[in-house]
Amino acid sequence: MAHEVCVNQGGGRTVEFFALLGLGGVLILGALFAFFTLEHHGHVLTGMNNQIVWGLPHVVAVFLIVSASGALNVASIGSVFGKDVYKKRAPLSGMLALALLSGGLGVLVLDLGRPDRLIVAMTHYNFHSIFAWNMIFYNGFFAIVGLYLVTLMERKLKYWSRPVGFLAFFWRLGLTTATGSIFGFIVARAGYNSALMAPMFIIMSFAYGLAIFMVVQASMYSWNDLTLDLTIRRRMKKLLAVFVGASLYFTVVFHLTNLYFAKQWDYEQFILLDGGIFTVLFWVGQVFIGAVLPLSLLFINRSQGEHLVSFSVLAPLFVVVGGLCQMYVTIVGGQAYPLTLFPGHEVRSSFYDGVVHAYHPGIYEWLLGLGGIGIAFTLTVVAVRVFKFLPQDDFKPVLMRRSTD
Amino acid sequence: MSDSMNSKLEDRRDFLKAGGLVAGVTLAPGLLFYGVAQSRAPEEGASSRQRWGMLIDTTKCGDGCSDCVTACNTENGLSGKTGPQDSQWIRKVDVKDLRTGYVQSLPMMCQHCDNPPCVDVCPTGASMKRADGIVLVDRHACIGCRYCMMACPYKARSFVHEPMHDQKPDVPRGKGCVESCTFCVQRVDKGEQPACVEACDAKGHKAMLFGDLKDPQSAIFKALKSTDSVEVRADLALDTGVRYQGI
Amino acid sequence: MNAPENLATLGSPPEHPQGAGRVRNAAEAATATLGTKKHLGRPGVLLQRMNGMARVANLPDLGKWFRIVACLGAMAFTAIPSMQVVAGVDLPKLEHGKGDKCVDDVAFIRRHHPDLLKHHRDETVRLGIRTTKYSLKKCVECHAGSKTGSVASSKEDFCVACHRYAGAKLDCWDCHATKPGKQAAVPDAKPVLPLHGGSK
Known part of the structure; x- marks a missing residue:
């Protein structure tokens, strides 16, 4: 089997490969440094406090976890909905999903107050807790997607790739529902507490995952001096546009609903108008960079010929940046807005009741967050180098058009 | 059946308690409130026949007085610092009505809900409710994920950001775990009052009343029966053990 | 890698004359990388081109005995610290606690x-x-x-x-205090009303 799945792609560029590996390694080392420092001195060194309990590491972690399930979507379109172009990309999509999830979970674990007790988290489950369910979903995701990858890459097991692909598809829907519900189930905070969180996270995961997939795929083709077929690029661009548009739609509905509830007005005013960094990140980051800009790029009709910048790489990159902004606004913004203890009253105390909480991420939070990206990056670089993950489109373009439209 | 036996036993206990109360009043009026919290044998665990609760009369709570906070810090070994990363188990909150401008002051801490969101969300079950209604963090199982802090509507919980030393023997506290008001469980199990209540009484405000919400003879039961009281964020239907009157 | 150049490569449609010299799609590419036009599933060709993995199996000939000795040596080395324990070296000298005996054997x-x-x-x-x-x-x-x-x-x-x-x-x-509390010597204060919640 080894010779079928292990191919040293782009074998010549050893120096560049190790340079990339080094880059990822440095990011991971940074996160480990932060981890051991925090383990020794405590979270007092971070910008997180009793008001903003989840900070930058969680923003990156949740983004990576959500993207992981979204990256698997490419495989699902192939296995579950039978689209041939996507079937060829299923192994890469599965591998990316695993790498991204590893990165996200890595950050979450490294940020725990008592990471030494991870074994407790893995052996004691409180089934009332959506967080505990998430742990089950994450562990199961590794097992199922791992199995799925085996069925995709081993010819003898090819027959199983469809049922396992189905299982992986439903599992990832469950996973993102659970991830969204981490916030959706928080009854007390104005920024969360919405059934819309789960479906919104699912549709956002589609967009973020596909965007990361497109960037990685483009890098791989370019690394091997290949050109991805224009038709395939166009198809994926259209799909990304649909997902980004749908995410924008959910964002609009979410805020419209809040605007309709009088009790939510203050929170909406905070996010949409006078929330400082959160308002900026919402309008500029989430809405403009994350949705409007990529949508316009994706729909522009470009002239024939070579272009300096490929929009099928640029647009997904914007989506990723917008996604990180969205997570920051959702996670940190939701906590920065104070809890309402007494509606219609103004509260003041030594424990920062009634004031907007400030959050200044410190160096250790940055190191942890970048480390999560580093883990996902390194795993991807190694996997792509060692295994045969480059999509193998061995069909005629004409046939392809018919099979994908 | 056993029910009737239980009720007989309870009746007898209530009778004894009432007798004790009278004795307490006559013999040691200044220490009466010790008797309200009922002690039990050490080998006997917390029982669901009891539910500890508190009634806070905001009209009696002194504006600018923070003796309850100081007492809590002393009893539980908190530093008393009020930086954004410091633990505060109880705090004084000034509440101002936005239309009328009327200002009140009240103590806010863990409300010891019957349906505590922190217990619901805790992935490992470290956040827990004892049989007698006291909500605690089992630090041996807490992994420091801080989801309970996200979930608590009262902002009652703190995360220990720094390594600790010189803790109180009865109140273990350590870096990386979440903590909150315990109703001074170490005192309640000995039949004493929480430190904040004791301090409030000592100051003469008597704004905090602690006792067994299920015991018809308890002062808190009677007070709740004769006065209107509210839960903070009653809309969440958490059935809090701490109730307020006067707001 | 040179990003702009590569992006330009990606941007160019395969129908374009300039792109004709380049490899069209992935299947061809993989075979091209391997230096053969033949089908991928040819183990002989692939193994020749694989670097790294296959060679691990052909380490320079370490004799069987050499390997056994090396293993034993490594085991002995790791065992050195526990030797002292077995020999009872540096047993901790514990201070006798208060009172006559412990709560149990x-x-x-x-x-x-x-x-x-x-x-x-x-x-x-x-x-x-x-x-x-x-x-x-x-x-x-x-x-x-x-x-x-x-x-x-x-x-x-x-x-x-x-x-x-x-x-x-x-x-x-x-988390726990390493020192006894100040009031430790004094027995726990009895509640003013010695009433028990249970049968006692």
Whole structure:
């Protein structure tokens, strides 16, 4: 089997490969440094406090976890909905999903107050807790997607790739529902507490995952001096546009609903108008960079010929940046807005009741967050180098058009 | 059946308690409130026949007085610092009505809900409710994920950001775990009052009343029966053990 | 890698004349990379081109005996620290606790104190059972060192001395007090009204 799945792609560029590996390694080392420092001195060194309990590491972690399930979507379109172009990309999509999830979970674990007790988290489950369910979903995701990858890459097991692909598809829907519900189930905070969180996270995961997939795929083709077929690029661009548009739609509905509830007005005013960094990140980051800009790029009709910048790489990159902004606004913004203890009253105390909480991420939070990206990056670089993950489109373009439209 | 036996036993206990109360009043009026919290044998665990609760009369709570906070810090070994990363188990909150401008002051801490969101969300079950209604963090199982802090509507919980030393023997506290008001469980199990209540009484405000919400003879039961009281964020239907009157 | 150039490559449609020289799609590319136009599933060709993985199996000929000796040597090396333990070197000298004897047979406590403490802690925290026989607080009250007044402040202190020797890490003292409380010598204050909640 080894010779079928292990191919040293782009074998010549050893120096560049190790340079990339080094880059990822440095990011991971940074996160480990932060981890051991925090383990020794405590979270007092971070910008997180009793008001903003989840900070930058969680923003990156949740983004990576959500993207992981979204990256698997490419495989699902192939296995579950039978689209041939996507079937060829299923192994890469599965591998990316695993790498991204590893990165996200890595950050979450490294940020725990008592990471030494991870074994407790893995052996004691409180089934009332959506967080505990998430742990089950994450562990199961590794097992199922791992199995799925085996069925995709081993010819003898090819027959199983469809049922396992189905299982992986439903599992990832469950996973993102659970991830969204981490916030959706928080009854007390104005920024969360919405059934819309789960479906919104699912549709956002589609967009973020596909965007990361497109960037990685483009890098791989370019690394091997290949050109991805224009038709395939166009198809994926259209799909990304649909997902980004749908995410924008959910964002609009979410805020419209809040605007309709009088009790939510203050929170909406905070996010949409006078929330400082959160308002900026919402309008500029989430809405403009994350949705409007990529949508316009994706729909522009470009002239024939070579272009300096490929929009099928640029647009997904914007989506990723917008996604990180969205997570920051959702996670940190939701906590920065104070809890309402007494509606219609103004509260003041030594424990920062009634004031907007400030959050200044410190160096250790940055190191942890970048480390999560580093883990996902390194795993991807190694996997792509060692295994045969480059999509193998061995069909005629004409046939392809018919099979994908 | 056993029910009737239980009720007989309870009746007898209530009778004894009432007798004790009278004795307490006559013999040691200044220490009466010790008797309200009922002690039990050490080998006997917390029982669901009891539910500890508190009634806070905001009209009696002194504006600018923070003796309850100081007492809590002393009893539980908190530093008393009020930086954004410091633990505060109880705090004084000034509440101002936005239309009328009327200002009140009240103590806010863990409300010891019957349906505590922190217990619901805790992935490992470290956040827990004892049989007698006291909500605690089992630090041996807490992994420091801080989801309970996200979930608590009262902002009652703190995360220990720094390594600790010189803790109180009865109140273990350590870096990386979440903590909150315990109703001074170490005192309640000995039949004493929480430190904040004791301090409030000592100051003469008597704004905090602690006792067994299920015991018809308890002062808190009677007070709740004769006065209107509210839960903070009653809309969440958490059935809090701490109730307020006067707001 | 040179990003703009590569992006330009991606941007160019395959129909474009300039792109014609380049490889069209992935299947062709993979074969091209391997230096053969033949089908991928040809193990012979592939193995020749694979670097790294295959070679691991062909390490320079280490003799069988050399390997056995190397393994034994490594085992012996790792065993050196525990030799001292077996020989009873540097046994910790523990200070005698207060009172005549421990709450139970010393050998029993020595072997089972982790389980006893763990069981007791769960009963106390979760069920509110406050017996004192196996409580950590009581251990501290008897075994706090005379110099430091603590069970875990210096290397000689009761808990640390033994746990250092056994190489078993402790995290009790992250949270628990290592010194007895000031009122420890005084018996717990009796409630003014000695009423019990249960049958006692």
